[in-house]
Amino acid sequence: MGHSPAGLFGYSHLFGGYAGGQAEYARVPFADVGLLKIPDGLTDEQVLFLTDIFPTGYMAAENCNIKPGDIVAVWGCGPVGQFAIKSAYMLGAERVIAFDRIPERLQMAKEYGKAEVLNYEEVNVGEALKEMTGGRGPDACIDAVGMEAHGTDFMAFYDQVKQAVRLETDRPTALRQVIVSAAKGGHVSIAGVYGGFLDKIPMGAAMNKGLTFKMGQTNVHKYLRPLLERIQNGEIDPTFIITHTLPLEQAPHGYEIFKHKKDNCIKVVLKP
Numbered sequence: 001m002g003h004s005p006a007g008l009f010g011y012s013h014l015f016g017g018y019a020g021g022q023a024e025y026a027r028v029p030f031a032d033v034g035l036l037k038i039p040d041g042l043t044d045e046q047v048l049f050l051t052d053i054f055p056t057g058y059m060a061a062e063n064c065n066i067k068p069g070d071i072v073a074v075w076g077c078g079p080v081g082q083f084a085i086k087s088a089y090m091l092g093a094e095r096v097i098a099f100d101r102i103p104e105r106l107q108m109a110k111e112y113g114k115a116e117v118l119n120y121e122e123v124n125v126g127e128a129l130k131e132m133t134g135g136r137g138p139d140a141c142i143d144a145v146g147m148e149a150h151g152t153d154f155m156a157f158y159d160q161v162k163q164a165v166r167l168e169t170d171r172p173t174a175l176r177q178v179i180v181s182a183a184k185g186g187h188v189s190i191a192g193v194y195g196g197f198l199d200k201i202p203m204g205a206a207m208n209k210g211l212t213f214k215m216g217q218t219n220v221h222k223y224l225r226p227l228l229e230r231i232q233n234g235e236i237d238p239t240f241i242i243t244h245t246l247p248l249e250q251a252p253h254g255y256e257i258f259k260h261k262k263d264n265c266i267k268v269v270l271k272p
């Protein structure tokens with residue numbers, strides 16, 4: 001990667017080699033800057049997601065340079081996508097359109113996020129977006145899927161085969177659609193993580209439409225205080241995302257149902 005990109009808890013030696021925090025006790029390096037004191041009157045659940053997915057969804061929306069009247073499309077209605085949808089509206093989007101294939105995630109995006117939702121397995125994503133935006137495409141497109149995307153088109157099959165024989169590291173199925181769908185002069189915001197080398201990225205479309213790309217591991221610290229304020233003001237209650245609360249001993253089960261999207265699992269809170 002040229003340089004070590006960041007220091008992240010629980011994210012391997014590529015990112016500083018810091019152990020994760022899902023334990024009864026955690027050693028916190030640089031604790032004088034790394035911690036945020038939570039004011040009284042807020043529950044753990046209300047502020048827990050300030051540590052990752054709320055800032056991630058928010059930064060994804062901020063990277064879209066949203067102006068009044070903008071239409072934002074979000075690929076992926078996992079936890080990151082859900083917060084990207086809410087943040088896009090907080091930052092002034094007129095409409096948010098969201099894609100996934102998992103019914104309960106689409107339902108949450110519709111009910112809590114007020115997004116217009118589509119199952120990407122049931123529609124032609126590019127055509128649907130043209131139809132919904134008067135032929136222009138969304139002003140901004142957010143990839144909240146990342147390298148483990150699924151898909152039903154030929155390119156998704158191509159990625160699966162190349163990944164299986166170790167000729168490609170990531171499956172950028174959603175990212176290709178994001179780039180091709182964005183309106184001329186639009187913004188592409190990538191919150192989904194990519195790890196290595198990607199094939200068949202439509203750079204011709206990106207260059208010739210004059211797209212602006214913004215992406216990155218989230219600068220969580222930049223957002224901690226401003227987003228805490230939004231929670232305190234009642235602009236958002238992040239607890240909507242919690243579908244399961246489990247004791248720490250059941251963490252393997254929690255990971256299992258999250259990974260395989262069983263039992264309507266969207267987000268698990270572990271209680272040490």
Ligand SMILES: NC(=O)c1ccc[n+]([C@@H]2O[C@H](COP(=O)([O-])OP(=O)(O)OC[C@H]3O[C@@H](n4cnc5c(N)ncnc54)[C@H](O)[C@@H]3O)[C@@H](O)[C@H]2O)c1
Binds near residue numbers: 099100145146151194
């Ligand atoms: N940038 C950051 O700092 C940061 C922080 C946290 C998470 N992330 C990344 O964000 C991504 C999403 O995280 P999450 O916790 O929401 O994960 P998740 O796996 O729960 O959600 C991803 C969603 O995308 C859907 N999906 C798969 N293929 C799709 C496609 N082709 N089109 C539309 N939707 C599709 C899946 O059904 C799933 O609901 C991951 O890559 C994660 O690593 C990034």
